[in-house]
Amino acid sequence: MRPAVSGQQTPGNVGQDRVRVDGPLKVTGTAPYAYEQAVQNPAYLFPLTSAIAKGTIRSIDDAAARAVPGVLTVLTHHNAPKLLAKTDNELYILQSPDVHYRGEYIGAVIAESVEVARHAASLVQVEYDVAPHDAQFRTGHPDEYTPKRINTGAASDSHQGNVTAALAASAVTVDAVYTTPYEHHNPMEMHSIIAEWDRERLEGVLGILGERPHLRLYDATQGASFAQLLLAPVLGLLPAQIEIISPYVGGAFGSKGIPHAPTMLTALAAKLLPGRAVKYMLTRQQMFRSVGYRLTTHQRFRLGAQADGILTAIAHNVTQSSSRLKQFAEQTVNATRHLYAAPNRETTTRMVPLDIAPATFMRAPGEFPGMFAQETAMDELAVELGLDPIELRIRNEPDNDPESGKPHSSRHLVECLREGARLFGWETRLTTPRGRQVGEWLYGLGVASATYPKQQTLPTKARITFTAGRYAVQVAAADLGTGAWTILQQIAADALNVQEADIKLQIGRTDLPFGYLAGGSTGTYNWGSAIMVAAVNFREKHGQQPAEGAEAEGGAYFPDEAKKHVLDAYGAHFAEVKVSAVTGEVRVTRMLGVYDPGRIINPRTANSQFIGGMTMGISAALQEESYLDPRFGHVVNGDFAGYHIAVNADAPDVQARWIEHPDPLFGPTGAKGIGEIGIVGVPAAIGNAIYNATGKRLRALPFTPDKLMD
Structure with missing residues (x-):
């Protein structure tokens, strides 16, 4: 049974003009974006990209690059970790010598500094077998076709x-x-990723059952939960083996809606250096090549x-x-x-x-x-x-x-x-x-x-926990600079009938309840609905005077009449x-x-x-x-x-x-x-x-x- 959730919340917070709660952090430069997350002893990546639009790589000579002091390794299709499922061709990189477009990732140099990585990348010599390409858009193209569906899932005609x-x-x-x-x-924040592989222990009632690979990503993404689902099959992992952290995003406009090749490139590079974080921030010029x-x-x-x-x-x-x-x-x-x-x-x-x-x-x-x-x-x-x-x-x-x-x-x-x-x-x-x-x-x-x-969206969940006299409201939402940090706090305060200061909002991580991505103008009514349902469940279960650790969850829904x-x-x-x-x-x-x-x-x-x-x-x-x-x-x-x-x-x-x-x-x-x-x-x-x-x-x-x- 769905709880009865009124669309009329207690007056006081929703509908009121509120200064952005993340504003002071951003204007003082203390809001940690993806590239600024604190990791120990990081390595730095600079990519190798194709100089042709179509063909195959005949050879890659990376000897000069590897000889540069500070270079840790060079990643190419010769030594790239194998990917599993080809569920997304854009993410299925470095698995062959084939080149599909100019600027495609064909490798990377990983070094102790960005400067060393960039210099070493300029020393890598690549030879190609060039094939004829077609990059001229025109009507009446001989290969023009009718897609089965358009982006919304509707019929093309x-x-x-x-x-x-x-x-x-x-x-x-x-x-x-x-x-x-x-x-x-061209958002203000270029696409940025930090990737780090380690191993996590699996524990059961009989004790430690073993270990499995674990990938941690600090990523500028419009939806940590969504990215987790898309990356997992390509990497051959369960979604739970991928942890994504993205509390602040400096603009996106759709470009960070799904993972692109830079995320996979950084993950593959980090896999060659287990236990060490690898950082990559695209240059402005690279933003025109590989993120849509x-x-x-x-x-x-x-x-x-x-x-x-x-x-x-x-x-x-x-x-x-x-x-x-x-x-x-x-x-x-x-x-x-x-x-x-x-x-x-x-x-x-x-x-x-x-x-x-x-x-x-x-x-x-x-x-x-x-x-x-x-x-x-x-x-x-x-x-x-x-x-x-x-x-x-x-x-x-x-x-x-x-x-x-x-x-x-x-x-x-x-x-x-x-x-x-x-x-x-x-x-x-x-x-x-x-x-x-x-x-x-x-x-x-x-x-x-x-x-x-x-x-259309995937189910969104929210969790509310009473701890240290405040209500921790958790949902894997994303704030791209749109105000989610502020408005979700307002929604939660009214739904629980408390002051905004009593709310501790937590968003932008995959260890939080699943949140649909911030895209297609879906965020507020999805995340807000889940929070409101969780609040009703919380009050029905714990009342107005909850005990320490009291908890309840809820999921977003749309009335049956909406269909x-x-x-x-x-x-x-x-x-x-x-x-x-x-x-x-x-x-x-x-x-x-x-x-x-x-x-x-x-x-x-x-x-x-x-x-x-x-x-x-x-x-x-x-x-x-x-x-x-x-x-x-x-x-x-x-x-x-x-x-x-x-x-x-x-x-x-x-x-x-x-x-x-x-x-x-x-x-x-x-x-x-x-x-x-x-x-x-x-x-x-x-x-x-x-x-x-x-x-x-x-x-x-x-x-x-x-x-x-x-």
Whole structure:
């Protein structure tokens, strides 16, 4: 029996503005990140990476490297420990001389210092047998294929009605192609790992039964429990034989959602030096090679509508890149299936396999590139109809989910659009492009909707123990700088009806109850739900005056009624831009996001997340693009000199507001996700504002000056 958990907690902590509890540690530099964990006498790793995109290694001459004083060993496929299960091709490294992409790990030098390891690595001579490679993304690729499933587990294609006939009969149509580039995450903290092998004793009722290998990892990860499950089969270990510690993470945006090759490389290197810790922090340049990125997309988007703007057909046909080594099929078509009503619908996903590194999650995976196409196409349709873009969206608000027919658990998109229009001064928008000019600057306003779904998750548990007069609340959650240290303490305090000072939160370790990863906007309602259930169990078992050591556990759950509904978060983005008529430079002068995020646990941290998402969206809209040279298969602008991201001057006035409607079908917290909803519609809103300012429609990210001046 599940305990009765009320979505209405005792007032006092949840919903209140709280300063981040980890703030003082971070501003004083005393919060220990993965690379800063205290280990005795560590060794240091510097990787060897392939200089070709495809082929085999003919020979590796590491004699000069081994002769350098301070070098401990050189790891290659010749001496690498054997891996067991090939459950993840990205992690199955150094098991053969094969090369799958440029920059792939082919070995490492381990030494007494980083400097010695790096110098020695430069002395290793590698010869290759080069094979022809293909790193050129294009539609119509001869090996293009249909994936069985997209990232969410949904089918790659969907069909309802007759799109071809509906488009032919529509009074107005839009048929355009939208493209998004490769992008890289670049959190402030580079990926960092410390690995150490030892042996642990197995004890039973008859005493010591033996020993088994034990791997300890200090890792910058979005989910210690999740990483433990993924690493174990590849290494041939039980999950309990892997201990992962990750209390603080300096940003991630999806890149640290699952283990990547650097984690496995460090683990293999440490296995050659049993009992000694091996440390590896990627350089900024290495971040562009081996820890994922946002894949590139080509999207044909078609809309058909009646003269009054009511949609008759929606078609979204996506082609996107994939690594031959490991597929990552983004759910680029997902939002199209659910956001607007239309009787005739079609979505398709096709993948182009290339000899490049594997892609991975990047903030709002799938929805981000897909919403750029959809919300730009909706603006184009509004122009064709001579209809206000907000009114067009309102007229196509569905009564139920367009794909499944299920009702929504809660949906306040129209409220977000109307409130945002009021706050932003939408009534001042001129319908004729180039209508407002001050000096060389043309001004315009744009709008876009935002949506992000509840993702499927694995069971999350929490434990509460009363010790030394405080409540130790334990769950293997992760705080990426998003505020989990603070909000989980607030949730626990209200659930137990105590002060926040009475809570001792413990997160970020695999010896704590299983916690789903901090990704897909799932953290708060998963971890918070588990804590609330554990609190109810604790009070029922131990009362208000618990004894020392009193303990109870609980698991996150969603009401059975949730299965009968579609659970999404919503929002609306408003942007004002000015565009130089002389240079084509675009500047975002104002941005407002109004959101429907369920219950807000902490306004301060929520506001930070929303503003962070919008700023990241501005960065992608105006600057971010990784240039992959198909001749060699590598990113040529792989550093901050060539890969530009937004700074303060690019986001001068970014504000967030929300319409708070707690959603109990998301669990007892009533909270929806907010990490992704702040970014998904931002580039479309900016692009639509550029059109309103200039009359020029941009359908390819980023919106660089050359695209406005040709």
